[in-house]
Amino acid sequence: MPTERDILITGIGLVSCLGEGVDAHWKALNGAAFAPTLDTETFLSLAVHPIVKLELDRQIPKRGDQRTMEPWQRIGTYAAGLALDSAGIKGNAELLDRTDMIVAAGGGERDYAVDAAILSALPGAADPDVKLNEMLTSDLRPTLFLAQLSNLLAGNISVVHGVVGASRTFMGEEAAGVEAVRIACARIADGTSDLLLVGGSFNAERPDILLHYEMGRVLWKQPYAPIAERLGAGGGMLLGSVGCFLVLESRAHAAQRGAAPVARIAGIQSDRCNRAPGAATANAQRQFEALAANLNLQETAIISGASGVGVEEPIFLQGLNLPIRSPANALGHSLEPSFPANLALAAMAVSRGKLFAPLEAAEAVTDIKLKNALVTAWGHWRGEGMALITAT
Amino acid sequence: MSRSDLDARGRPVVVVTGMGVLTSLGQGQFDNWRELTAGTSGIRxxxxxPVGGLKTTVAGTVDFVAVEEVSAPALSEKxxxxxxxxxxxxxxxxxVGNFPGPLFLALPPVELEWPQRRAIAAATGKNESITYDDLLRVATAVDFSPYYRRFLFGSVAENLAETFGTKGSPIAISTACASGATAIQQGVEAIRRGETAVALCAGTDASVNPESLIRFSLLSALSTRNDPPSSAARPFSKDRNGFVMAEGGGALVLESQAHARARGAKILGVLEGCGEKSDGFHRTRSSPDGKPIIGCMRNALADAGVTPEGVDYINAHGTGTPENDKMEWLGVSTLFGERAERxxxxxxxxxxxxxxxxxxxxEAIFSLLAIQNGRLPPTINYDTPDPALPLDCVPNVTRDVQVTRVISNSFGFGGQNVCLVLAAPG
Incomplete structure (x- = not known):
């Protein structure tokens, strides 16, 4: 039964190695033979899924804005612009003035040349600590800080696109993406917001990011293998650059302005645990039971947030006996925006009434009439979440 | 739930039943309030x-909390x-270990810091021409997994959630200098939605390290008045020239009034309203017309269901940068009209x-302590009034006066504005 406070997705902006926009992703995911888009050259033995080349002028018209940002912000600001375009609210100052925003973000790029110069100079310096102070003072670009602060993706979206209702940024890898969407949905459901931009951005093509995850021993360093195979061989993530924003809107507000909804977020759940054996599975099981209680499972698929690490997740998902797609096979794993991006892909599939093609041998071909998608998030370290996407 | 446990809009009244605070002035409400109302500076x-080569050499550091390996997330967590x-x-x-509600935590963005970066570089065995490729190679060869865990964006909140047994997935918030207020706002909203009866809202920051200091310094945001350190922070004074970085934390237990009453908890104050309004004018500067700041304060008052006349005291953002204090005065003078100077x-x-x-x-905690104690902490270092800001900043000396409602302002880079309205228990 439709209600005025139903949460509808009325805009999607998605960029990844597969291209720009929902249609490009649909096409790429249904191509004759899926082949991963990987950069295996730039970062030693660490492969990443690189962002497609973006014509920045189309979403970030001022060159000054482009220059002020680092890549993670450009990717995110670009994706946000696509989402606003797709919702038909780009440039609508009256609506944007009360469009709220929740961004899931990490931090920004460093000046790698400056870091390298400092690290190289310190061992021979008479007073390395003072040398560090001096070099940072003389070599850091003053505006780089603004490209590094977590909340400055949101800040740039406010400046470039004029989204100036509420602005909140959540940090914390995959879970931040889940919570951003959960809070956005809660605010629409309780009537404190009618129109929200929610999503995030991740640039995988960064040596500092790769250093971080390599220190955690969580990267896949062998030749490309799909997620199921990786999980069977000790696991490992292949990171991918992704920007994704969704425009969420109450049904009443969407109807009133004549917006065409793509899909509906019918429910969302999240939790944490310390990953003691069975704990994450118990969270996921509870979430599944809460969301799938009244579903016709014959019309339902799983869009999995599988990252490539973790042993319980594949067992849990296989146990559900539903068709599964793990988009990280194609986009790479993108931490903060991975859940919003998977919601976008689920919305895309549900709105077309069919699931996209398998991305690896472990994913079965299916011709079900797709009406629902359960989107899972299973943080590579912490955080479990799940959402139900249905037709509008 | 009795009628008075709902506000005028029929939402649960949200109250504060517990507070904890730690700053450069000390640990705990008692010590902080004593020093704050004595006009003591914690800046040192x-x-x-080593501060050689730095323009700013003072900060409000927290030096009495020990951590094994200093980093912003490690000290912030402690x-x-x-x-x-x-x-x-x-x-x-x-x-113990079973807090019956969610955690909303404001903390600084997390990143690998120089001591750790240098340790990784040292492990390469090279003394010159060190590149990120070298760091990547040595990260494969040597176990640096504690750094991975420490510098995840989610690990501070996760560790606290595990220790205190908060419920659900914790939310780690970054809205720049408004983060602490946003954490409180998230808690208020969760209680009003009926998601929970209780929420733990905290803000913590311990980012006085060379790179963070230099970054703010390069943006000309910091006071360079290093001698004496206690004179460095001078909000509203004509000779103010920047803010002073500082460390500390504050935590509040928020609770629906009905829940607090039912269990006989002492109510310390009411969180009447929260307002936010972002600013798309510039990444670090406020819109010159002050509209977002004014709108933010108005939103907070509207959320609380009160008018400016109902506010007795303003806990200023008051950073002491020329820009902030000017814009905050523009907001206050527009909203409060002729009463603004009084x-x-x-x-x-x-x-x-x-x-x-x-x-x-x-500052939300200090606002409630002001209400509780009938004392307004002063603005110290107010030696040279700025004729452009004809305000009553409670100059230099604590003032004894009963106040029942306070608005606390927080404004940050990235166009972040959040205001809270706090009041005496009803």
């Missing part, structure tokens, strides 16, 4: 690292731990410095 010369303990103890809620508005930052992501939480 930085000793954590500070948060202490203030949360104090808040939960005062609230007397839950059992309503007391003081800046805790004159004493504790700018605790950045923790400021909103710490």
């Amino acid at each position: 010369r930085i000793t954590r690292f 500070i948060a731990h202490r203030v949360i303990e104090e808040a939960i103890a005062q609230s007397a809620i839950g059992t 309503i007391p508005i003081s800046s805790n930052k004159s004493m504790i410095g700018h605790t950045l992501t923790a400021a909103g939480a710490i």
Whole structure:
């Protein structure tokens, strides 16, 4: 039964190695033979899924804005612009003035040349600590800080696109993406917001990011293998650059302005645990039971947030006996925006009434009439979440 | 739920039943309030690292909390731990390791820092021409997994959630210098939605390290008045020239009034309203017309269901940068009209410095202590009034006066504006 406070997705902006926009992703995911888009050259033995080349002028018209940002912000600001375009609210100052925003973000790029110069100079310096102070003072670009602060993706979206209702940024890898969407949905459901931009951005093509995850021993360093195979061989993530924003809107507000909804977020759940054996599975099981209680499972698929690490997740998902797609096979794993991006892909599939093609041998071909998608998030370290996407 | 447990809009009234605070002035409500109302400055010369080559050499560092390996997230977590303990103890809620609600935590963005970066570089065995490729190689060869865990964006909140047994997935918030206020706002909203009856909201910041200091310095945001350190933070003074970085934390137990009453908890104050309004004018500067700041304060008052006449005291953002204080006055004078020159508005930052992501939480606590004690902490270092800001900043000396409702302002880079309205228990 439709209600005025139903949460509808009325805009999607998605960029990844597969291209720009929902249609490009649909096409790429249904191509004759899926082949991963990987950069295996730039970062030693660490492969990443690189962002497609973006014509920045189309979403970030001022060159000054482009220059002020680092890549993670450009990717995110670009994706946000696509989402606003797709919702038909780009440039609508009256609506944007009360469009709220929740961004899931990490931090920004460093000046790698400056870091390298400092690290190289310190061992021979008479007073390395003072040398560090001096070099940072003389070599850091003053505006780089603004490209590094977590909340400055949101800040740039406010400046470039004029989204100036509420602005909140959540940090914390995959879970931040889940919570951003959960809070956005809660605010629409309780009537404190009618129109929200929610999503995030991740640039995988960064040596500092790769250093971080390599220190955690969580990267896949062998030749490309799909997620199921990786999980069977000790696991490992292949990171991918992704920007994704969704425009969420109450049904009443969407109807009133004549917006065409793509899909509906019918429910969302999240939790944490310390990953003691069975704990994450118990969270996921509870979430599944809460969301799938009244579903016709014959019309339902799983869009999995599988990252490539973790042993319980594949067992849990296989146990559900539903068709599964793990988009990280194609986009790479993108931490903060991975859940919003998977919601976008689920919305895309549900709105077309069919699931996209398998991305690896472990994913079965299916011709079900797709009406629902359960989107899972299973943080590579912490955080479990799940959402139900249905037709509008 | 009795009628008075709902506000005028039929939402649960949200109250504060526990508070914990830690700043450069000390640990705990008692010590902080004593020093704050004595007009004591917590700003000192930085000793954590050598300051040679730096323009700013003072900060409100927290030097009395020991950590094994200093980093912003490590010290932030320790500070948060202490203030949360104090808040939960005062609230007397839950059992040890089992807090009956979610955690909303404001903390600084997390990143690998120079001591750790240098340790990785040292492991390469090279003394020159060190590149990120070298770091990547050595990260494969040598076990640096504790750094991975420490510098995840989610690990501080996750560790605290695990320790205190908060419910659900914790939310780690970054809205720059408004983060602490946003954490409180998230808690208020969760209680009003009926998601929970209780929430733990905290802000913590310990980012006084060379690179963070230099970054703010390069943006010309910091006071360079290093001697004496206590004179560095001078909000609203004509000769102000920047803020002073500082560390600290604040935690509040928020609770629906009905829940607090039912369990006989002492109510410390009411969180009447929250307002936010972002600013798309510029990444670091406020819109010159002040509209977002004015709109933010208006939103907070509207959310609380009160008019400017109902506000007795303003706990200023008051950073002491020329820009902030000018814009805050523009907002206050527009909103309060002819009363603007008479309503007391003081800046805790004159004493504790700018605790950045923790400021909103710490200053909400000081606002409630002002109501509770009938005393307004002063704005110290107010030696040279700025004729452009004809306000009553409670200059230099604490003032004894009963106030029942306070608006606390927080404004940050990235166009972040959040205001809270706090009031005496009903």
